[in-house]
Amino acid sequence: MTSSHRPPRLVVETREIAHVDDLLAFASADAPLAWLRRGDGIVGIGTVGGYERGPHTDAGDSNDAVPADAWRAIAAAAVIDDPVGLPGSGLVAFGTLVFDERSDEASRLVVPQVVVGRHRGRSWVTRIHASGAAAPELPERSAYGPYWSATLGPGTLDPAGYQAAVRRAVDAIVAGDLEKVVLARDLVGTIPAGADLRRLVRALADDYPDTWTFAVDGLIGASPETLITASRGVVTARVLAGTIPRGTDAHDDAGASTSLAHSAKDLEEHRYAVQSVLDTLGPHVRHLRADPEPFTLKLPNLWHLATDVAGDLADHASSLDLVAALHPTAAVAGTPRDAALELIRRLEPFDRGRYAGPVGWVDGHGNGEWAIALRCAQIGGAGAHVHAGREEPADANEHRGAASATIPVVAHAGAGIVARSDPETELLETRVKFRPIVDALA
Numbered sequence: 034m035t036s037s038h039r040p041p042r043l044v045v046e047t048r049e050i051a052h053v054d055d056l057l058a059f060a061s062a063d064a065p066l067a068w069l070r071r072g073d074g075i076v077g078i079g080t081v082g083g084y085e086r087g088p089h090t091d092a093g094d095s096n097d098a099v100p101a102d103a104w105r106a107i108a109a110a111a112v113i114d115d116p117v118g119l120p121g122s123g124l125v126a127f128g129t130l131v132f133d134e135r136s137d138e139a140s141r142l143v144v145p146q147v148v149v150g151r152h153r154g155r156s157w158v159t160r161i162h163a164s165g166a167a168a169p170e171l172p173e174r175s176a177y178g179p180y181w182s183a184t185l186g187p188g189t190l191d192p193a194g195y196q197a198a199v200r201r202a203v204d205a206i207v208a209g210d211l212e213k214v215v216l217a218r219d220l221v222g223t224i225p226a227g228a229d230l231r232r233l234v235r236a237l238a239d240d241y242p243d244t245w246t247f248a249v250d251g252l253i254g255a256s257p258e259t260l261i262t263a264s265r266g267v268v269t270a271r272v273l274a275g276t277i278p279r280g281t282d283a284h285d286d287a288g289a290s291t292s293l294a295h296s297a298k299d300l301e302e303h304r305y306a307v308q309s310v311l312d313t314l315g316p317h318v319r320h321l322r323a324d325p326e327p328f329t330l331k332l333p334n335l336w337h338l339a340t341d342v343a344g345d346l347a348d349h350a351s352s353l354d355l356v357a358a359l360h361p362t363a364a365v366a367g368t369p370r371d372a373a374l375e376l377i378r379r380l381e382p383f384d385r386g387r388y389a390g391p392v393g394w395v396d397g398h399g400n401g402e403w404a405i406a407l408r409c410a411q412i413g414g415a416g417a418h419v420h421a422g423r424e425e426p427a428d429a430n431e432h433r434g435a436a437s438a439t440i441p442v443v444a445h446a447g448a449g450i451v452a453r454s455d456p457e458t459e460l461l462e463t464r465v466k467f468r469p470i471v472d473a474l475a
C-alpha cells in the first residue's frame with residue numbers, strides 16, 4: 034500500500050442489481066467501510082489496494098506522493114467498466130486523512146474489493162481486482178451481531194483543562210496573535226472486542242439521517258459539514274460555524290435559533306469559516322456562489338449557522354485536490370490558518386489524528402464526496418491506545434487475554450474561539466457536539 038510503488042493495474046466492473054434495502058448488511062462487522070446519507074451511499078468490503086501516508090516522522094516524508102497524485106496514478110492505470118455512472122459507482126476509494134500533517138496517525142485511501150451502492154432508487158455492485166488475479170465473489174449480507182454499549186469518560190483534557198485552554202486562546206486573540214482558533218477536547222473509553230461496529234454506524238445513521246454517516250479505517254461518525262463534493266464539474270460545500278444547543282421546548286427552541294442567527298460572536302466565527310472556503314476555492318471554481326447571510330441548520334442536538342457554497346469547476350482539479358487546498362478550513366482550525374495550527378499544537382495536549390480531517394470517497398474521474406470528520410470516534414488504532422493510557426504491556430503474550438477483551442476508543446469535539454468567547458459556554462458546546470457519538474455508543 035505504499036505510494037512509492039507503481040500502482041497495480043486494477044480491473045473494475047460495475048453492474049446494476051435489484052434494490053438494496055440495507056447497504057450496511059453487506060459491510061464487515063469489525064472493519065466496516067461505509068458512506069451513507071438517508072439510506073443512500075456506498076459500503077466497501079475487503080481491500081485490494083490504496084495509499085497510506087504517515088505517521089509523520091522527524092526525518093520527514095516529503096518524498097511520499099500526496100493523496101491526490103497517488104490516486105491519479107491508481108485511477109489512470111485502472112480499466113473501468115461502469116455502465117451505471119452514478120455517484121460512487123466504478124472505481125472508488127474510501128479516504129480518511131489526518132487533521133495535522135505532523136500527526137502520529139496515518140492518512141489512508143482504501144480501495145475495496147467490492148462496493149455495494151445505492152443512489153435514488155438504483156443499486157449496483159462493483160467488483161475490483163488486480164489485473165491477472167481472480168475477480169472477488171459477489172458480496173453477501175450478514176446478520177447483525179448482538180447489541181453492545183460503551184461509555185466514554187474524561188481524556189487528556191478534562192473540562193477544567195479545556196476552560197483554561199479557552200482562556201489562553203482568548204488571551205492570544207485579544208493580544209492580536211490571531212482572530213479565531215478552534216479548540217477541541219477528548220473523551221476516551223473501550224468497546225468490547227468482537228463488537229459488530231455496524232451497530233454503531235446504524236445508530237448514527239438512524240439518529241442523524243441528514244448527516245454524512247461514515248466508517249473508514251476505524252473512524253466512525255456522523256458529520257453535518259460537507260468539506261467538498263465534486264460531481265461532473267459541479268462543486269458544493271456546506272460551511273458550518275456558530276452553534277447553539279436545541280431548546281427544551283418549541284418556544285425555547287425557536288428562541289435559540291433566533292438568538293444564534295443574530296449573535297454577533299457566532300456571525301463573526303462563521304464569517305471566517307466561509308471566507309477561508311471562498312478564498313481557497315476561488316482559483317479552481319467559476320460562478321462561485323454563497324448566500325450573503327447564513328441560515329440556521331437544525332440537527333437533533335443543536336443548531337448551526339450554515340452557508341452553502343456552489344460553483345463550476347474551472348480546472349482539472351479532482352475532489353482530492355480540492356480537499357488538499359481547503360483543509361483545514363477556519364471551521365476546524367482558525368484564522369489565520371498557520372497561527373491557529375500553531376496554537377492548537379500548543380494548547381491541545383493530544384494528537385487529533387483524523388478528527389477534523391477530511392473523510393469521504395473519490396472515484397476514478399476525481400469526483401467525490403468529502404466531509405469534515407466531526408461527531409466521530411476512532412475505534413482502535415495507535416492514537417487511541419496512547420490517549421487511553423493503555424500502553425502495550427512489556428510481555429504482550431502474557432496479557433493477551435486481557436488486552437484483547439476490549440478495543441480503545443477516542444472521541445473529540447471542539448468549538449470555535451473568538452475574542453468574545455466564554456469558556457463555560459464553549460465547554461457546554463463541546464458537550465452537545467459529543468452527544469451523537471456518546472448516545473450512539475450507549
Ligand SMILES: C=C(O[C@@H]1C=C(C(=O)O)C=C[C@H]1O)C(=O)O
Pocket residue numbers: 215217258273274275276302337364365407408445446447448449450466
Ligand atoms: C469543531 C467542531 O465543529 C465545528 C465548529 C463549529 C463551531 O465552532 O460552532 C461548528 C461546526 C463545525 O465546523 C466539532 O464538532 O468538533
